[in-house]
Amino acid sequence: MFSPATINRFQNLETPFYYYDLNLLKQTLEACRTASAKYNFHVHYAMKANFNPKVVSTIQAYGFGADSVSGNEVRAAIEGGFSKDKVVFAGVGKSDKEINYALEADIFCFNVESVQELAIINDLAKTKGKTARVAIRINPNVDANTHHFITTGLEENKFGVDIWQLPNVADALHASTNLEFMGIHFHIGSQITDMEVFKNLCVKVNELDKWFEERGFTIKVLNVGGGLGVDYYNPDTNNIPDFESYFKVFNDHLIVKPNQEVHFELGRALVAHSASLISRVLYVKNGLKKNFLILDAGMTELIRPMLYQAYHQIDNISSQLPVMSNESVNNNGELKTQNSKLMTKYDVVGPICESTDCFRKDVLLPESVRGNLIAIRTAGAYGEVMVSGYNLRDRVQSVYSEE
Ligand SMILES: Cc1ncc(COP(=O)(O)O)c(C=O)c1O
Numbered sequence: 001m002f003s004p005a006t007i008n009r010f011q012n013l014e015t016p017f018y019y020y021d022l023n024l025l026k027q028t029l030e031a032c033r034t035a036s037a038k039y040n041f042h043v044h045y046a047m048k049a050n051f052n053p054k055v056v057s058t059i060q061a062y063g064f065g066a067d068s069v070s071g072n073e074v075r076a077a078i079e080g081g082f083s084k085d086k087v088v089f090a091g092v093g094k095s096d097k098e099i100n101y102a103l104e105a106d107i108f109c110f111n112v113e114s115v116q117e118l119a120i121i122n123d124l125a126k127t128k129g130k131t132a133r134v135a136i137r138i139n140p141n142v143d144a145n146t147h148h149f150i151t152t153g154l155e156e157n158k159f160g161v162d163i164w165q166l167p168n169v170a171d172a173l174h175a176s177t178n179l180e181f182m183g184i185h186f187h188i189g190s191q192i193t194d195m196e197v198f199k200n201l202c203v204k205v206n207e208l209d210k211w212f213e214e215r216g217f218t219i220k221v222l223n224v225g226g227g228l229g230v231d232y233y234n235p236d237t238n239n240i241p242d243f244e245s246y247f248k249v250f251n252d253h254l255i256v257k258p259n260q261e262v263h264f265e266l267g268r269a270l271v272a273h274s275a276s277l278i279s280r281v282l283y284v285k286n287g288l289k290k291n292f293l294i295l296d297a298g299m300t301e302l303i304r305p306m307l308y309q310a311y312h313q314i315d316n317i318s319s320q321l322p323v324m325s326n327e328s329v330n331n332n333g334e335l336k337t338q339n340s341k342l343m344t345k346y347d348v349v350g351p352i353c354e355s356t357d358c359f360r361k362d363v364l365l366p367e368s369v370r371g372n373l374i375a376i377r378t379a380g381a382y383g384e385v386m387v388s389g390y391n392l393r394d395r396v397q398s399v400y401s402e403e
């Protein structure tokens with residue numbers, strides 16, 4: 001819900017833009033910090049979810065580490081204020097240039113995704129006379145029970161080292177002169193709402209921890225990745241994820257030895273609810289079969305609905321403003337809103353030259369007119385970072401609550 005003052009502020013701004021509620025972001029970060037501190041768990045923020053500089057600088061102030069998946073994300077994390085000894089670097093295709101940059105930056109750990117990569121990091125570290133700290137990302141073949149496009153921990157996925165290849169990893173680690181083995185890393189998928197999935201992950205982590213220890217390796221870090229989902233259907237009533245229950249699953253099911261640290265890499269859960277994409281209705285086009293609400297934002301600004309059939313709540317926020325007329329008060333003395341208008345079904349679409357440029361079909365909204373403001377909610381994760389310049393679109397702007 002946006003206050004009338006906020007909606008009035010939007011009316012004077014050029015659309016589309018991402019609106020960041022920094023207050024909600026801070027409440028979310030505080031909830032996560034408190035819940036994780038209870039078990040002495042270490043949280044890294046997954047930069048890929050949103051690397052907007054203001055968001056990054058807000059998050060780093062809470063003492064979290066950073067999880068990066070490119071050299072540029074490593075740089076953005078460090079420049080954004082994260083301490084380099086809390087920066088980790090994952091990714092199946094780290095280039096030599098990126099590895100060299102991260103070695104120079106002396107980050108905490110590389111999360112290594114193949115035996116081949118292990119050899120390259122060792123060689124590059126040797127050339128520099130350095131020792132690289134590494135954790136092995138293992139593909140545990142645990143079903144995340146989420147959309148198959150955002151599942152990462154099954155054998156059919158490209159991520160991590162398959163369990164059958166671990167003997168090769170152990171040999172490579174023994175033979176490497178310039179690597180320090182830190183531990184094991186997992187990330188099985190995103191937007192996971194079934195806590196049973198994390199329980200299954202813990203069982204696998206315990207088995208693999210034992211496997212390494214039996215072969216003489218000391219595991220200092222158990223990194224269980226991210227993936228905690230958010231409630232896209234209730235952005236007003238359920239906008240802070242249940243971090244307490246999430247961390248409790250790991251506390252209850254993970255066997256943690258003394259001197260071992262448990263690391264997490266949360267992206268979506270920390271930022272998703274804190275932003276909405278605000279756009280304007282350009283045209284209302286009534287067809288024989290359909291009514292189209294044509295917005296000034298499209299798949300170039302938020303691609304999740306088109307790429308993963310993802311649901312985002314869509315609100316006509318102009319309709320939430322009080323009606324300014326003699327009849328603006330109802331029988332109970334309450335202010336009427338324009339929401340009292342007739343409800344109509346629309347296909348909410350963008351201006352891009354692609355038939356898939358549709359946020360959702362048959363959305364029930366108050367009758368809408370040109371110029372109405374439309375909010376696409378829960379767009380703080382994998383929203384602004386996935387913007388594209390297709391159709392030579394203007395770069396979407398960012399607006400903050402604290403301005
Ligand atoms: C290695 C790794 N860690 C952490 C994350 C963050 O995931 P999420 O935003 O679902 O918490 C991802 C993205 O899926 C990832 O690939």
Ligand SMILES: N[C@@H](CCCC[NH3+])C(=O)O
Pocket residue numbers: 048150152190191304308381382
């Ligand atoms: N970008 C995806 C999540 C992918 C997470 C990165 N492995 C989304 O919007 O849901």
